Amino acid sequence: MLNITNLQFRYPESGFQLSLPSWEVPEGGQAALIGPSGSGKTTLLSLIAGILKPDAGKIELHGQNITQLSDTERRNFRIGQCGLIFQSFELIPYLNVFQNIQLPYYLNPVLERTSEVEIRAYQLAEQLGLSAYLQSRVTSLSVGEQQRLAICRALITQPRVLLADEPTASLDQANVDRVMQVLFDYSQSSGAMLIMSTHDPSLFARFEHRLDFSKLVSAIA
Numbered sequence: 437m438l439n440i441t442n443l444q445f446r447y448p449e450s451g452f453q454l455s456l457p458s459w460e461v462p463e464g465g466q467a468a469l470i471g472p473s474g475s476g477k478t479t480l481l482s483l484i485a486g487i488l489k490p491d492a493g494k495i496e497l498h499g500q501n502i503t504q505l506s507d508t509e510r511r512n513f514r515i516g517q518c519g520l521i522f523q524s525f526e527l528i529p530y531l532n533v534f535q536n537i538q539l540p541y542y543l544n545p546v547l548e549r550t551s552e553v554e555i556r557a558y559q560l561a562e563q564l565g566l567s568a569y570l571q572s573r574v575t576s577l578s579v580g581e582q583q584r585l586a587i588c589r590a591l592i593t594q595p596r597v598l599l600a601d602e603p604t605a606s607l608d609q610a611n612v613d614r615v616m617q618v619l620f621d622y623s624q625s626s627g628a629m630l631i632m633s634t635h636d637p638s639l640f641a642r643f644e645h646r647l648d649f650s651k652l653v654s655a656i657a
């Protein structure tokens with residue numbers, strides 16, 4: 437379960453301030469964030485992932501108040517529990533698609549790359565229509581293909597929480613449907629929580645748990 441209370445965060449550089457009095461997503465729940473550009477959706481996802489630290493308030497995930505963890509503890513929590521799909525896909529250009537899918541296992545010594553990981557990488561590539569590109573350099577992929585690769589990479593560690601920032605932004609309708617199917621199926625079959633931002637009201641409406649940033653008091657202060 438995710439439980440946020442009295443959350444306050446401000447970027448000193450820009451003065452943008454996010455305030456969220458309370459928000460809850462149950463264990464295994466699927467939640468969507470919507471709101472105008474610059475309203476704080478990415479910021480909230482980064483706070484939940486423990487990339488940013490709030491100035492005040494509590495973010496409790498699976499019973500643990502992540503705001504009280506040290507930087508190292510937050511990083512280990514993120515590696516162990518979160519799958520992140522952010523707008524900058526952060527793919528490694530000199531590695532091929534197959535290696536990029538398994539990137540968390542190359543980067544984090546705490547994760548062990550077993551033969552099961554490779555099998556999962558093949559399966560995810562198949563589900564997301566990337567099987568033909570496994571040996572390709574990521575620089576030869578279209579933006580939509582890179583986005584689907586970033587989704588494979590987020591799922592490869594079988595995270596308990598999947599945080600996705602506009603994961604369908606660069607995709608045509610057929611691929612939006614394919615990606616949403618994969619994300620919902622993963623969440624439902626594994627019991628993982630899914631939290632994603634979108635600009636698409638029809639996608640937003642498909643979620644049981646919703647947070648509309650146009651109704652939050654966020655401001656430049």
Ligand SMILES: Nc1ncnc2c1ncn2[C@@H]1O[C@H](COP(=O)(O)OP(=O)(O)OP(=O)(O)O)[C@@H](O)[C@H]1O
Nearest residue numbers: 447449450452471472473474475476477478479480
């Ligand atoms: N690293 C940063 N330093 C200072 N200000 C930032 C930083 N990142 C974002 N901001 C500001 O915080 C506000 C919220 O940004 P954020 O990216 O969370 O919005 P968003 O709702 O995700 O937007 P979009 O829909 O365009 O992705 C914006 O005004 C942005 O300029």
